[in-house]
Amino acid sequence: MKKVIAMFVFLMIGLQVHAQARVLKEVNEAGDVATFELDCTVKFQTLAKGLRYNITRHEFKGPEMKNSYRLLLVMDGFYSKTLNDSMTISAxxxxxxxxxxxxxxxxxxxxxxxxxxxxxxxxxxxxxxIVKVIVHADKDVVYTLSEQNKAIFKKNLNAILTAK
Structure with missing residues (x-):
């Protein structure tokens, strides 16, 4: 019985560790811009069913430049034919x-x-x-986030914020 409980605990810890993505660091040749982003070489992180993401931070040297943060959203299989020449995505x-x-x-x-x-x-x-992501197209598509995905997103965002 103790072995089963111990295996279950290690399995849960393993799932928690693998849920958060590694942070990749890249510095350009001039050395004035560093890029920190989630490791998506194997797979993107999931924000909601059918919605994956990556977070990127560009860190600039010098007091006059600020860091920039971007959230890339990828909608699996989402193709929309609209009459407009642009559409809005809202988090x-x-x-x-x-x-x-x-x-x-x-x-x-x-x-x-x-x-x-x-x-x-x-x-x-x-x-x-982030409660939901809405794609405003020919019809609004709403992606609702689970509590588990919200927690993993926060861990990943914090990892990008604190990466050195």
Whole structure:
């Protein structure tokens, strides 16, 4: 019985460890920009069913330049034919704030399923939860996040914020 419990505990710890992605660091040849991003070489992290993500931080040297943070959203199998030449993707936060981006529709009239949201205040995003992501197209598509995915997202965002 003790062996079964011990195996179960190690399995749960293993799942927790593998849930959070590693942070990759890259410095350009001039040495003035460092890039920190989640390791998506094997797979992207999941935000909701059908919605994957990556977080990137560009760190610039010098007092006049600020770090920039981006959240790449990839919608699995999401292709929408719209009449407009652009569409809006919104991340709704638990504190009521909304992070939005406009995506230009390809020349053939289709959205390719990827969008990058600029994160202006990553610490505020860390304090709040993303409740849902809405793709405003010919019809609104809503992705609702589970509590587990919210927790993993926060761990990944914190890892990007604190990476050196």
């Amino acid at each position: 709704v936060l638990s504190d009521g704030n909304i992070i939005e981006a406009r995506k230009i529709i390809e020349d053939d009239g289709f959205f390719d399923g990827a969008c990058t949201l600029k994160i202006k205040d990553p610490k505020a995003l860390l304090a709040a939860n």
